[in-house]
Amino acid sequence: MKLTTRKFDALIIGAGGAGLRAALQLSNGDARVAVVSKVFPTRSHTVAAQGGVNAALANVLPDSWHWHMFDTIKGSDYLGDQDAIEYMCRAAPKVVYELEHFGVPFSRLDDGGIYQRAFGGQSQNFGKEQAARTCAAADRTGHAILHSLYQQNLRARTHFFDEYFAIDLIKDEAGYVLGVVAFEILSGEPIVIEAKTTLIATGGAGQIFRTNTNSLSNTGDGMAMALRAGVPLEDMEFVQFHPTGIAGRGMLITEGVRGEGGFLINSEDERFMERYAPQAKDLASRDVVSRAIAIEVREGRGCGRNKDHVLLDMRHLGADMIMKKLPGIREMSMTFLGVDPIEKPIPVFPTCHYSMGGIPTNRDGQVVVPVKDTPEDPVPGLYAAGEAACVSVHGANRLGGNSLLDILVFGRAAANHILEFLKDNRYHRPLPQGSVDQALERLSRWERKGDGEAVEPLRQELRKVMEDHCGVFRTAEVMQEGVDKLRVLRERIANAVIRDHSQTFNTARIEAMELENLMDCAMATMCSALGREESRGAHSRVDFPERDDERWLKHSLYSLLDDSMDYKPVRTQPVSVESFPPKKRVY
Amino acid sequence: MEFSIYRFNPDTDSAPYMQSFTLPDDQIEPGMMLLDALLLLKTKDDSLGFRRSCQHGVCGSDGMNVNGTNGLACIMPLANLKAPVVLRPFPGMPVIRDLIVDMDNFYRQYREAEPWLINDSPEPEVERLQTPEDRDRLDGLYECILCGCCSASCPSYWWNPDRFLGPAALLQAARFIEDSRDQATEHRLERLDDAYRLYRCHGIMNCTQVCPKGLNPSKAISDIRRTMIKRSV
Ligand SMILES: Cc1cc2nc3c(=O)[nH]c(=O)nc-3n(C[C@H](O)[C@H](O)[C@H](O)COP(=O)(O)OP(=O)(O)OC[C@H]3O[C@@H](n4cnc5c(N)ncnc54)[C@H](O)[C@@H]3O)c2cc1C
Ligand code: SF4
Ligand code: SF4
Ligand code: FES
Numbered sequence: 001m002k003l004t005t006r007k008f009d010a011l012i013i014g015a016g017g018a019g020l021r022a023a024l025q026l027s028n029g030d031a032r033v034a035v036v037s038k039v040f041p042t043r044s045h046t047v048a049a050q051g052g053v054n055a056a057l058a059n060v061l062p063d064s065w066h067w068h069m070f071d072t073i074k075g076s077d078y079l080g081d082q083d084a085i086e087y088m089c090r091a092a093p094k095v096v097y098e099l100e101h102f103g104v105p106f107s108r109l110d111d112g113g114i115y116q117r118a119f120g121g122q123s124q125n126f127g128k129e130q131a132a133r134t135c136a137a138a139d140r141t142g143h144a145i146l147h148s149l150y151q152q153n154l155r156a157r158t159h160f161f162d163e164y165f166a167i168d169l170i171k172d173e174a175g176y177v178l179g180v181v182a183f184e185i186l187s188g189e190p191i192v193i194e195a196k197t198t199l200i201a202t203g204g205a206g207q208i209f210r211t212n213t214n215s216l217s218n219t220g221d222g223m224a225m226a227l228r229a230g231v232p233l234e235d236m237e238f239v240q241f242h243p244t245g246i247a248g249r250g251m252l253i254t255e256g257v258r259g260e261g262g263f264l265i266n267s268e269d270e271r272f273m274e275r276y277a278p279q280a281k282d283l284a285s286r287d288v289v290s291r292a293i294a295i296e297v298r299e300g301r302g303c304g305r306n307k308d309h310v311l312l313d314m315r316h317l318g319a320d321m322i323m324k325k326l327p328g329i330r331e332m333s334m335t336f337l338g339v340d341p342i343e344k345p346i347p348v349f350p351t352c353h354y355s356m357g358g359i360p361t362n363r364d365g366q367v368v369v370p371v372k373d374t375p376e377d378p379v380p381g382l383y384a385a386g387e388a389a390c391v392s393v394h395g396a397n398r399l400g401g402n403s404l405l406d407i408l409v410f411g412r413a414a415a416n417h418i419l420e421f422l423k424d425n426r427y428h429r430p431l432p433q434g435s436v437d438q439a440l441e442r443l444s445r446w447e448r449k450g451d452g453e454a455v456e457p458l459r460q461e462l463r464k465v466m467e468d469h470c471g472v473f474r475t476a477e478v479m480q481e482g483v484d485k486l487r488v489l490r491e492r493i494a495n496a497v498i499r500d501h502s503q504t505f506n507t508a509r510i511e512a513m514e515l516e517n518l519m520d521c522a523m524a525t526m527c528s529a530l531g532r533e534e535s536r537g538a539h540s541r542v543d544f545p546e547r548d549d550e551r552w553l554k555h556s557l558y559s560l561l562d563d564s565m566d567y568k569p570v571r572t573q574p575v576s577v578e579s580f581p582p583k584k585r586v587y
Numbered sequence: 588m589e590f591s592i593y594r595f596n597p598d599t600d601s602a603p604y605m606q607s608f609t610l611p612d613d614q615i616e617p618g619m620m621l622l623d624a625l626l627l628l629k630t631k632d633d634s635l636g637f638r639r640s641c642q643h644g645v646c647g648s649d650g651m652n653v654n655g656t657n658g659l660a661c662i663m664p665l666a667n668l669k670a671p672v673v674l675r676p677f678p679g680m681p682v683i684r685d686l687i688v689d690m691d692n693f694y695r696q697y698r699e700a701e702p703w704l705i706n707d708s709p710e711p712e713v714e715r716l717q718t719p720e721d722r723d724r725l726d727g728l729y730e731c732i733l734c735g736c737c738s739a740s741c742p743s744y745w746w747n748p749d750r751f752l753g754p755a756a757l758l759q760a761a762r763f764i765e766d767s768r769d770q771a772t773e774h775r776l777e778r779l780d781d782a783y784r785l786y787r788c789h790g791i792m793n794c795t796q797v798c799p800k801g802l803n804p805s806k807a808i809s810d811i812r813r814t815m816i817k818r819s820v
Contacts, residue, residue: 155703
């Protein structure tokens, strides 16, 4: 069989906000760029983002990028890299204005400026009064951004490979990444896409947990590809549980509801967040609010027949405000719960939402790995951005509205660096056939027939193991058991089979390959969590309840080889301002 | 609960057929959506093909024809459906496999509508201003998720898929014509002023009835016509 081969300057895997922002920069920079996505671009997960994107525009309340930087570092529980955070917060206003110029239909203030709302963990003056920093298009900000970026890419004539599934990276002996082996979902035909640079923008891995707010397509494919190419994953133990997923179902109710004045109540009708965060109350950081809800339920103050959730009340906001600023939330609540939030509160519970960890990069988006004495040596030709990457700006806990910002700022930064790289690397390097064959083998493995377990029950089991052994509260004993269970599952997945062996749009095969990727991400998460013997941000150890800066102010690095852990220092030095040293975190 | 599902796999089938599936009652939970049911049926037959992603009506992946009407499986409560639930791919679009259709033509029409903001005046360092009232005019237009439910229910689209733009693309055209920041209104109207592109719409309203986001392409189309007439006099 002759293998189709295509050649581009720059390849982007993933057409969410990160991928499309990078693609636009590259297309406008006259590079030949290809975007590969397993779903049609506007169906990428970014479309689901609701609340908004942070930038210190000061349209509503006084603000500065420096306050934004402080909040982000504090929110990260001091694990974020301060150089990258400074870069992101400084770039934020420019990136949002650009979005506006691209056509994003932001909600507007009376003076015609971009509407901004309050979100959790935001403050003025380094921890004082609440700030309003989140730029919003009603509660459909992700949709508005993703569609506008796709539209501008159409205008710029970016080359799209829609509904192509990337299998594995191509890497040569010298360590250069030279593209990807993928297959066209429609025909099942494999294809080699050669490129001088490859950007991974494949999003998060929220599907490793049973209840989550994520799209079914968020299976951590890019993270697993990086692992298989010998790149360790950074800080995978930090999984954000969003405080307000619809109880039992997982759909997200944006933090914007609390930003607009909604609050949480327990079975005693008490606004319990006042006890946990006297100043910020319902707008404390997400890790803080999620833990508070879990504790309320554990101590018997949950609502409903099974006392297993709390309520999010927004009735006092009034019908006008809800219909104008939170129409999508109302629609979702009525569809899935038959509850109109204008009349009744919504049952909520913490739900797996976001991967703080991911592929380690520097602030130019270059993927960096430890080599001998340098903890951060760039992998030539390989970049990552968005939820798949770990720059790290979110550290141990991401602030709401900072992910859309992250994907845009670093999608753009990576593209700028790629344009530089292309100037010095004018020619394609020879294609290493061995690497291509290895990837093809991962595809043909699923042609195996005969007896074997099916994919879907294995996937369900995996997600259950993660929920039971790596949830909001963690202990060594429970996680060790989790690792053992995952090891067994890994063997079983290696022997699984699918029944459908046809070529045309074979969704069974895609799900099988996604399961392999989920498996790698789950193992990375569990091993990293077991390794970190302290509580920080979203990672709460019952057996190590305190933050331990002495031993643990460092990033975790998990490698596929022997499931081993390594660590590297946090970058506590910003680019131009003074460092914010770790302090006790109170809200 | 009984389902009757359109099956066709070009690799193995010479013609499409309807296949019966049963979802045992003990697997049905209150509040379940049609997509949840399909995902369960797929555990029994992994060859059943359909697209899906977000599971809550924002990505537009899982449009299909359900008991004769187009909709998104992920936001259709099972409790509201009459059994046997008859599932077919979108009418008027080529079938790739089972419930999966080829949407290339739909996307081509979208591109034909030039769905991007055009404003060639020098870029300010900050945002371009827009009054809340001007912004309000985009409500009901910008929220489209490109699911295709509307175009796949439009008889004019079925008969003239190559020349009539269809409701979804025309809604996009309206979204940019209405945007106070866009400077290409003239150009947009000129491109649409054609016996087919716009004028094949006969106001049948199927599009508006099926839109899962509650949008009104039919009204958007008549608004474009009105603007066009105003300009020409
Ligand atoms: C419900 C919800 C609401 C949110 N709201 C907010 C918010 O208000 N503010 C905020 O800042 N953040 C929010 N977030 C977080 C934010 O939306 C995401 O972190 C962000 O959109 C991720 O963007 P991305 O570009 O990295 O990846 P995605 O948008 O997830 O895109 C991934 C892309 O990679 C492609 N891909 C993946 N694997 C493969 C493969 N193997 N082959 C080919 N292509 C592949 C996919 O097709 C897709 O195009 C929210 C998240 C959720 C779940
Ligand atoms: S109103 Fe026009 S676009 Fe809508 S279904 Fe009828 S003919 Fe088609
Ligand atoms: S107008 Fe409605 S039905 Fe048509 S594509 Fe958009 S969201 Fe779907
Ligand atoms: S799965 Fe996204 S719209 Fe139904």
